[in-house]
Amino acid sequence: MASLTVRKNVDALTTPELQALRVAYKNAQQIMDNRGYNYYAGLHGIPNWYCWHHERTSGSTVNANLFLPWHRAYLLHFEKAIRDQRPPNSKVGLPWWDWTSGTSRVTFVPHAFSVATVDGQPNPLFRARIVAPTANPPINRMTRRFPGNPAVLPTQATVTTLLGLTQFNDFSNQLEDVHDNIHGWTGGNNGSVGGDMSSVGTAAWDPIFWSHHCMIDRLWYLWQIRHGVNNIPPNLLPMVLQPFTLTVRDVLSINALGYEYAVSLVRI
Amino acid sequence: MATKAKATAKKSTKSATRGDDRTYRASKVYKSKKVSLANLPAQFSRADLEFIRVDHSGASYEARVFINNPNADGNTPTVEANGYAGSFSIFGHGGCFGDVGHCDVHKEQDEFDPRPSHPLLPIRKVVIATSAIKNAAAKNPDITVTVVPVLMGWTEKSDLEDVLKFDHINLVTYD
Numbered sequence: 001m002a003s004l005t006v007r008k009n010v011d012a013l014t015t016p017e018l019q020a021l022r023v024a025y026k027n028a029q030q031i032m033d034n035r036g037y038n039y040y041a042g043l044h045g046i047p048n049w050y051c052w053h054h055e056r057t058s059g060s061t062v063n064a065n066l067f068l069p070w071h072r073a074y075l076l077h078f079e080k081a082i083r084d085q086r087p088p089n090s091k092v093g094l095p096w097w098d099w100t101s102g103t104s105r106v107t108f109v110p111h112a113f114s115v116a117t118v119d120g121q122p123n124p125l126f127r128a129r130i131v132a133p134t135a136n137p138p139i140n141r142m143t144r145r146f147p148g149n150p151a152v153l154p155t156q157a158t159v160t161t162l163l164g165l166t167q168f169n170d171f172s173n174q175l176e177d178v179h180d181n182i183h184g185w186t187g188g189n190n191g192s193v194g195g196d197m198s199s200v201g202t203a204a205w206d207p208i209f210w211s212h213h214c215m216i217d218r219l220w221y222l223w224q225i226r227h228g229v230n231n232i233p234p235n236l237l238p239m240v241l242q243p244f245t246l247t248v249r250d251v252l253s254i255n256a257l258g259y260e261y262a263v264s265l266v267r268i
Numbered sequence: 269m270a271t272k273a274k275a276t277a278k279k280s281t282k283s284a285t286r287g288d289d290r291t292y293r294a295s296k297v298y299k300s301k302k303v304s305l306a307n308l309p310a311q312f313s314r315a316d317l318e319f320i321r322v323d324h325s326g327a328s329y330e331a332r333v334f335i336n337n338p339n340a341d342g343n344t345p346t347v348e349a350n351g352y353a354g355s356f357s358i359f360g361h362g363g364c365f366g367d368v369g370h371c372d373v374h375k376e377q378d379e380f381d382p383r384p385s386h387p388l389l390p391i392r393k394v395v396i397a398t399s400a401i402k403n404a405a406a407k408n409p410d411i412t413v414t415v416v417p418v419l420m421g422w423t424e425k426s427d428l429e430d431v432l433k434f435d436h437i438n439l440v441t442y443d
Contacts, residue, residue, distance in 0.1 A: 046365050049387055053359070054324075057377065057385040135365045148420070152330075173394055181357035184328035184420030198328040198421020199362030242384070 005079065005259040007218070010095035010110050010211055011103055012262070018112055020090035025124040025207060027085035035085075037205075038131050040078045043243065044204035047134045050074075050243055051200065054176065055169075064236055065172045067179075068220045069248045071213050073241040076257055078210060093259065096214035099182055100156045108150040109186065113208045130196070130205045143206045145195040146188035153185070154178050163223050168232045171223055179216050186212065218261045221254055229253055294342030295329065295431040298415040303439070305405045312441035315401040317413070319356065321390035321435035325371060327422035328360040329431050333395050334414040335404045342418050351414075353400035356393040363425025390435070401439070413437060 013021065028037040044051045052070035055063040079094045086092040097110055107114065113125045132139040158178065165171040186208060187198025196202040203209050224231065229252050237249040251257060317333060334340040337351035346352040364371035373386040404411045417432040 045361070051387070052384065053387070054391040056387070056389065059382050060379040136367055136370075139365075146421075173392075174396070177356055177393065180328070180359035181330060181355075181420075183359045184330060184357055187328070187421040189419065189421050194328065194362070194421025194423060194426075198360070199423050200359060201362050201365050201423070203359075 004255065005083070005093040006091070006262050007093045007214060007259055008095050008262045009098055009101075010112050011098070011101070013095055013112070017091065020087050020092050021082075021095065021112075022118065022124055023090075024082040024086040024092045025128075028082050029124055029128050031085075032131065035081060037082075037128060040081055041128070041130070041204040041209075042132060043074065044209075045199070045201035046132045046139065048243075051204075052241075053200070054173075058239060061235055061239060064239060065169050065233075066236065066239065066241065066248065067176050068172050068216070069232075069236070069251045070241045072217050072220070072251045072254075072257075073244045073246045075210065075213055075217055076246075076251070076259075077244060079259070094214045095211050096218050096261070097208065097211035098215060099153045099212070100159055104153055105150045108147040108153070109145070109208060110211075113211070125207045128205050128207055130202055132202075135201075139202070143196045143202070144193070145186065145197060145206055145208070146190045147195075148185040148188045153182065159219065162219065163226060165223075166227060168227075171227075175216065175219060179212075182212060217254075221261055224252070292342040292418045293428075295327075295417045295419055295428060297341065297417070298413075298432055299338050300413040300437070302410040302412055304410050305401075306409055308401075308405055308439075309441055309443075312443065313398070314396065314442040315398045316438075316440045316442075317353065317395040317397045317401075318438040318440055319393040319395070319434045320438060322356075322358065322393050323390055323433035324358050325361050325388050326363060327426040327428055327431050328358055328362075328420045329417040330355050330357045330420060331393075331432060332416045332418060333397065333400075334416065335397075335400050335411050336408065338412055338414050340414045340416050342416055344416065348400065348403065351400065351404070353397035354395040356395050357420075358393075358431075360422070360426070360431075361388065362421075362423035365425070393434075401441075 032038055042048055052066040055065050058064055075094060083092050098104060115123050116126050117123055127143040129142055130139050162171060162175055165174060183203060184198045187195030189195065197206045197209060239248050254260060332346055332355045333353040335351040335353050340350065344350050371388055373388050377385060415432060419428060422428060
């Protein structure tokens with residue numbers, strides 16, 4: 001029987017777990033077909049633009065707020081793809097980046113993502129190559145990131161307020177706004193150009209994108225514990241989360257999707 | 269002396285364009301006319317400033333909202349004493365990276381069209397501004413709203429001079 005994939009705080013990964021994650025990302029980044037990192041990153045913005053942000057309309061369903069379920073489905077598929085590339089006998093799950101932590105308020109980006117090399121080799125969690133030949137103009141370069149002042153990151157008080165909101169659309173919109181802010185400041189700018197996390201088109205190529213969204217997904221999970229796993233406008237339930245075959249109903253329970261969030265732990 | 273002043277000005281410009289913690293680069297600021305709060309209910313548990321039909325096609329920015337502070341800019345501390353009410357953020361598309369017409373928003377889409385609406389349809393942003401509105405209402409019958417867009421990130425295709433575009437603002441209160 002398959003066990004649940006456990007998603008942990010990136011700062012709580014053991015050395016072997018972090019190493020396995022790097023190997024998985026590195027292997028995935030070397031694959032250019034539909035199993036690889038470049039393919040999955042390209043589903044979000046450039047060139048396929050499947051990402052769902054804010055309230056949009058689809059068919060007869062108006063003002064559908066699919067930001068959270070769409071990204072849950074997206075992360076699930078990406079996690080499966082990188083798990084396929086993990087070292088034998090290793091455990092790999094998408095780690096989440098707790099941007100409210102004391103560490104983040106000092107370093108901004110977690111150490112796992114901010115070191116350029118590990119043991120003399122390029123760190124696949126630091127940056128990745130964007131290969132988007134059909135973009136206008138075509139893009140073929142490494143990702144770039146210029147994080148701002150860590151003081152801009154949200155605090156635990158912000159999260160507490162978010163988790164206290166009782167209506168799904170209100171919670172989703174407010175959480176998405178926090179998400180937008182972190183995208184902007186994590187990508188940042190160097191005065192001349194912005195970092196990739198700050199633009200929808202290229203954000204998903206930055207390896208920290210996945211852990212940022214893992215935190216977003218985790219907060220939805222924590223909200224569901226408080227307010228009900230099925231607490232979502234019922235007219236959204238049958239909507240398909242393109243290009244995946246999952247519907248909104250399919251992604252409400254993370255256990256049913258095969259993963260779980262570990263309780264955060266204190267490293268002693 | 270003239271040389272020193274020139275150097276200082278140049279330094280200010282350089283630091284003004286860096287996204288660090290000392291100086292933030294702001295785009296064109298929005299300043300409302302005076303708005304009357306005469307019809308505001310005496311009691312409310314929450315007050316939202318809703319920004320309607322906000323453009324998100326360009327640069328990413330944080331829109332800082334100030335009540336009764338028309339001189340607020342990118343360096344104004346975001347504290348209640350300055351009338352800071354909260355902010356919303358725009359995760360921008362960075363400009364158009366498709367072919368001609370890619371970023372043109374479809375105006376009509378019938379109910380049998382299974383495709384989602386255009387991703388660049390303008391959006392609604394909500395700033396929960398309860399404390400700021402209550403404080404302002406206690407002191408003045410009229411308020412002004414100033415919105416300072418502080419640039420976070422952009423691409424070579426982004427306009428940076430006038431990023432903040434929206435249709436109007438609603439002040440909504442809840443029991």
